[in-house]
Amino acid sequence: xSEDSQISQLHAAYDSKIEGNIIFTRVDAAINWMRKxxxxxxxxxxxxxxxxxxxxxxxxFDISRFGxxxxxxxxxxxxxxxxxxxxxxxxxxxxKRIYDQMAEPKWVIAMGACASSGGMYRxxxxxxxxxxxxxxxxxxxxxxxxxxxxxxxxxxLQRKIETEPALLEQKKExxxxxxx
Amino acid sequence: MSAAxxxxxxxxxxxxxxxxxxxxxxxxTVTVKKEALxxxxxxxxxxxxxxxxxxxTTIDNTGRDPRFDIAYELYSYTKLNHLRIKSxxxxxxxxxxxxxxxxxxxxxxxxxxxxxxxITFTGHPDLRRILMWEGYPxxxxxxxxxxxxKPSDMPDVAFTGVAPLQGGPFVTCGGExxxxxxxxxxxx
Numbered sequence: 001x002s003e004d005s006q007i008s009q010l011h012a013a014y015d016s017k018i019e020g021n022i023i024f025t026r027v028d029a030a031i032n033w034m035r036k037x038x039x040x041x042x043x044x045x046x047x048x049x050x051x052x053x054x055x056x057x058x059x060x061f062d063i064s065r066f067g068x069x070x071x072x073x074x075x076x077x078x079x080x081x082x083x084x085x086x087x088x089x090x091x092x093x094x095x096k097r098i099y100d101q102m103a104e105p106k107w108v109i110a111m112g113a114c115a116s117s118g119g120m121y122r123x124x125x126x127x128x129x130x131x132x133x134x135x136x137x138x139x140x141x142x143x144x145x146x147x148x149x150x151x152x153x154x155x156x157l158q159r160k161i162e163t164e165p166a167l168l169e170q171k172k173e174x175x176x177x178x179x180x
Numbered sequence: 181m182s183a184a185x186x187x188x189x190x191x192x193x194x195x196x197x198x199x200x201x202x203x204x205x206x207x208x209t210v211t212v213k214k215e216a217l218x219x220x221x222x223x224x225x226x227x228x229x230x231x232x233x234x235x236x237t238t239i240d241n242t243g244r245d246p247r248f249d250i251a252y253e254l255y256s257y258t259k260l261n262h263l264r265i266k267s268x269x270x271x272x273x274x275x276x277x278x279x280x281x282x283x284x285x286x287x288x289x290x291x292x293x294x295x296x297x298x299i300t301f302t303g304h305p306d307l308r309r310i311l312m313w314e315g316y317p318x319x320x321x322x323x324x325x326x327x328x329x330k331p332s333d334m335p336d337v338a339f340t341g342v343a344p345l346q347g348g349p350f351v352t353c354g355g356e357x358x359x360x361x362x363x364x365x366x367x368x
Binding site: 093122126128 | 311312313339344
């Protein structure tokens with residue numbers, strides 16, 4: 001019997017008048033739903049992209065519609081690092097260190113041309129794309145990208161999180177150690 | 181007292197040390213010998229009232245001797261005029277006397293000149309790099325340093341790689357084709 005038909009059978013057996021407010025779902029789906037709607041960003045504002053990032057956070061564009069209004073300047077409390085701006089080599093290791101301090105699960109958005117590829121700064125001082133240092137989930141084009149583009153990138157990230165195996169894949173070692 | 185009067189005063193007081201003077205669109209420039217540079221600048225501050233050191237710039241004239249030029253941009257808030265003092269030094273003694281004792285703001289200007297051009301300032305209280313990190317092996321604004329940069333590696337401190345230039349830093353071919361063909365560097 002497939003998983004879907006199992007669930008639909010459970011739904012058929014559920015009587016809301018008798019059993020109250022109960023929702024059946026998979027653990028992965030529930031965890032991902034919670035994660036994707038409450039992404040606390042680490043605003044890694046390094047250049048003019050950070051101005052658009054601020055605009056995205058303000059009332060006109062209102063990033064809180066997507067559950068990401070809680071900008072955390074502590075990496076310990078944030079889920080997604082938005083690298084907004086030019087990453088110089090001198091700054092690069094600080095960015096890496098802050099990324100390393102973020103708790104799992106964590107994601108990275110490379111906002112704008114500079115963070116994605118070095119942009120127009122082909123020079124001795126600029127890291128040619130933050131993906132040389134961090135695993136990037138979403139790249140946003142633009143110089144700088146408009147707030148709509150950042151919101152689109154955020155929604156792409158939410159869609160990506162939906163598909164991630166939140167529990168079974170990521171906690172393989174833990175599950176294996178419990179089973180033995 | 182105008183900038184021209186200041187130039188006249190320098191001529192009277194440092195006749196042996198002046199190498200030249202120029203005026204271009206109201207900007208006065210005085211070129212002096214390196215040995216007299218500190219005395220001239222001290223005179224500018226104390227006697228002529230140039231209380232603001234706007235900037236220190238350095239120029240790399242590769243192939244010319246002396247190789248390095250230095251220019252001090254001065255401004256007077258009491259007399260409201262600009263004056264530029266220039267000097268030069270050969271490559272094998274790329275050093276100038278510090279002026280941090282005359283204008284404290286020269287501290288960071290001289291650190292930048294050291295970082296970018298590799299010119300030392302004798303007597304500077306704290307001559308460290310200011311833009312690149314401590315231990316970076318090159319001086320990037322020297323002419324022999326390639327625009328794309330050189331690889332350098334200091335684990336746990338910082339590193340650099342060579343930037344893909346594809347014939348120039350800003351290569352784009354307008355018109356037809358997709359992004360990869362219009363901007364050759366984007367393919368790398």
